[in-house]
Amino acid sequence: MTELQEHRFWLNAKEILRDRLSLTEDKADDDVIDERIRGDIHMKGANLWILMFAILVASVGLNVNSTAVIIGAMLISPLMGPIMGIGYGAGINDFSLINRAFKNLAIATLIGLLTSTLYFLISPLDTAQSELLARTTPTAWDVLIGLFGGLAGIVGVTRKEKSNVIPGVAIATALMPPLCTAGFGLATGHWSYFFGAFYLYTINFVFIALSAFIIVRAFNVTEKKYVDPDLAKRAQRYIVAIAIITMLPSSYLAYQLVGEEVFKGKVTAFVNDQLNFPNTNVAQVKIDAKTHKIKVFLIGDHVPQSELDNIASRMANAGLDKALLKVYQNGERDDVDISTLKTDIVADLYQNSQERLDIKEKEIANLKNKLRLMNNNIDYFSSVPDELQTLFPKVKRSILSQSYDPKAADQNLSTTQLILNLDVKGRLSKKEQEQIKEWLKKRTKNNNVELFYD
Structure with missing residues (x-):
């Protein structure tokens, strides 16, 4: 291939990529985008009733551990409107829009908390199911979901024809379940549930709004023009301040979450690799990523302390040089909640027994069916x-x-x-x-x- 042919090849490749990845070809007019987003930020009348009903549906789904019900609640929730309004307002320097969108989001959040708290106060079911517990411990992946989901959402909103992107973003970013989980924490007095779930909710709406801001800036949507230049400068300063105040804590917490997830991944790999014995099993692993403390509970044949010390000496090679490993064997006591360990072991045994029972029940049902056919x-x-x-x-x-x-x-x-x-x-x-x-x-x-x- 000659130099000229190579040059033409790269020009054609760039043209094809530009055509395929273009976001401006089917972009709606700025006026249409503006009207569409402003129309969705209001949280009153029908929107407020829909929000309350969606909160109740999500709360019931969390209460009975039904994924399908929770997804349904996320589909009918109107929470995305004011969040997109915040990011869009920041992108076009419209401080009044940001203010209105924030007020509507605050009202929606307060109503959501009150509704879910009232439901869980009345509900006779006060056990935290797996769907609910999953919303109490945010991870770094939730930050990425909020960011990428928000990017998909704002791109969908700025198209000429409305798509089903927003309902998909509402499901992926899961705004409703953590808000309802925070209500469960308030109703039952589990403050760790409340703060963990509300933090997850905060991560989601902050990064969705940030995504909207980025895309609006990238599209060069018409900015609001102020008659008073001083007002324009003051509004811009407010917008920058709000963006920084919102982003810095979230960025720092996101950085912490990434570090914690990396630490947990290293611990899991180390335990699976090193604490693998023929007649001894790992019953439970407790990881405190903040203090770098690791507690491992073993059941089975006793492992000599010298061997455990030898295993601990290899932690530095696994990137766990600052971690503290403590191994408990067959009910050893220290500051350990033995009742929790026993509960977990019994739960595992119950799950295994339940699986075997399910298999037997299927076999019995099959035999009954054959007997019925014979009769x-x-x-x-x-x-x-x-x-x-x-x-x-x-x-x-x-x-x-x-x-x-x-x-x-x-x-x-x-x-x-x-x-x-x-x-x-x-x-x-x-x-x-x-x-x-x-x-x-x-x-x-x-x-x-x-x-x-x-």
Whole structure:
């Protein structure tokens, strides 16, 4: 390839990429975008009632641990409107829009907390299920979900034709469940649940708004023009201050979360690799990423302390040189909550037993079904021979039996195959054979029939 050809190739490649990745081709007019976003920030009337109903639906879903119900609540939630309004207002330097959007988001948040708290105060179910617990410990991945989800959302909003992006973003970023979980924490007095869930909610709306700000700036959407230059400068300073105040804590906490997740990943890999013994199992691992303390609970044969010390000496090679490892064996006591450990072990045993019971129940159900089919067919075996001799005079004697046909399922036939053996006078024509088979299929309501005759 010559230099000129290579140059043309790269020009064509750039043109193709520019065409494929262009966000301006189907972008709506600035006025349409402005009207669309401003129209969704209000939190009153129908929007407020929809929010309360969505909060109640999500609270019920968390209470009964139903993922489908929680997803449904996220689809009908109007929370995305004011959040997008904050990012959009910052992007076009419209301080009054930011102020209104913040007020509406604050009202929505307060109403959401009050509604969910009231529900959980009334609900007789006060156990924290897995769907609820999943919203109490934010991770670095929640930051990325909020950022990328927000980017998808604002790109969808700025298109000429409305798409289903916003409902998808509402599900992915999960604004409703953490707000309801915070209400559960208030109602039950679990402050760690409240702060953890509310922090997750904060991460989501901050990074969604930040994404909207980035895209609006990238699109060069028409900025608000102020008559008073001083007012314009003051508004810009306020916007910058709000952006910095919002971003700095979130960025710092995001940095902390990344560090904690990396630490937990290293600990998990180290425990799986190093604390792997033939007759001793790891029952539980407790990781405190903030203090770098690791507690491992073993059950089974006792592992000598010298071997455990040797394992601990390898922690530096795994990037855990600042971590403190403490191993407890077979109910050893220290500052450990033994009741929690026993509960976890019993829960694991129960889960394994439950899985085995489920398998047995399926086998029993299968056998019952086969028995039911056999019982249903009993009258066929006694009545069919007499009926055959009446309907088909050539039949002197007949025997009806059944067997299991493993190939029948592939042919959409019944796996129970009926076999009819006939003793006839003379020979049966093909037409007579087909007539007998068709009659037997209708009589027994089984299309899997075989016919033999002497």
